[in-house]
Amino acid sequence: MTCWYQGLVKRYVSKFRPAVMLERKLVKEPIRTMGPARVELPSPENFLKKHSKVPKLPEQMQSSKDVHKTCSFTERKPPVPRRNDKPLMGIHTKRDFLKETPVLVPMKPQPACVDTSKGHKQVLENSGLVPKFITRKDFGRVPAYLQQRSEAERRAREEYENFVKAEREQRAMKHMTQEERQAILKRLKETWDKLHHEYQALPLIIDTVSQRATKDCLERQMKQLEDDINLFERFKIIYIPKDD
Structure with missing residues (x-):
């Protein structure tokens, strides 16, 4: 009596299987892609010291006391007057200090009116409460640009009428x-x-x-x-x- 498994074919196994398994084990290491990285442990001698992380300014290569500053001006300024010196009087100049220093000129306050009991103030210049435009020299006159436009329209109308008249005479x-x-x-x-x-x-x-x-x-x-x-x-x- 023969068993049923005697007629089955043996499963195929590659002859390179041991070499492949060995090569896989050689490159495989534990905690290769997971877990903490393998870094060098800090030395106990390099412990954290006080004020070691405070930012410091770069050290100067040479002391400022040893550096001699040179002036680029070739002429020397006049000396400062002494306390007991008397100033010169009667000197006139054409220089207008008011125009050169407009900030120092006191500005005239703009006229305004208070229209509420709480002190609300309104500037009178553009409020319409004071006559501003009727005092102008060109008030009530036709502006210059309107006169130029009307003159251009009149010339164009005359040219058109002359053209039509010439056409009528030609086709009379x-x-x-x-x-x-x-x-x-x-x-x-x-x-x-x-x-x-x-x-x-x-x-x-x-x-x-x-x-x-x-x-x-x-x-x-x-x-x-x-x-x-x-x-x-x-x-x-x-x-x-x-x-x-």
Whole structure:
């Protein structure tokens, strides 16, 4: 009697498995990525001393007493007057000390009024309570910029009117004389008679496209000539544009 596990295949195990396990153990160390870092412990000799963390100024390389200061001025100032010296009197100068020192000039207080019982003060200059603008020289006069604008508008209007007048004169109409009207009317009637003669010469039966087109063209021309003849016969006075 054979067991059931005798026919099973043995599980595959790589021959490099021991080498891989050994290599993994060589690089693996405890507390490698977790826990406190491995730092050098402080020496007991370097203990914290008093005032050791107080910031200090950098030490000077040389004492200030040994350094001699040099002055950049080449001229010496006059000596300070003594206590028993008398000042010079009667010296005049053109220098205006008030303009040079405007801060020292006492300023005149702005006029104001108190409008409440609690002491509220209002400056009178821009309050409208005192006459400010009516005392000006140009009060009630048209400002200069408005005068310039009105003058520019007037010049533009005159230029436009002159342009329109020139255009009207260029396109003016002239009266047609009776001789010209009769001559034009005579030519129109002659042209109508000629077209009417051609229209009468058409055949009675029109069955082609060209004949229909010819008939329509003659009818349109005759209708236009009839309107023109009626216009010239109806109106005795006719105006026409001037020739350029």
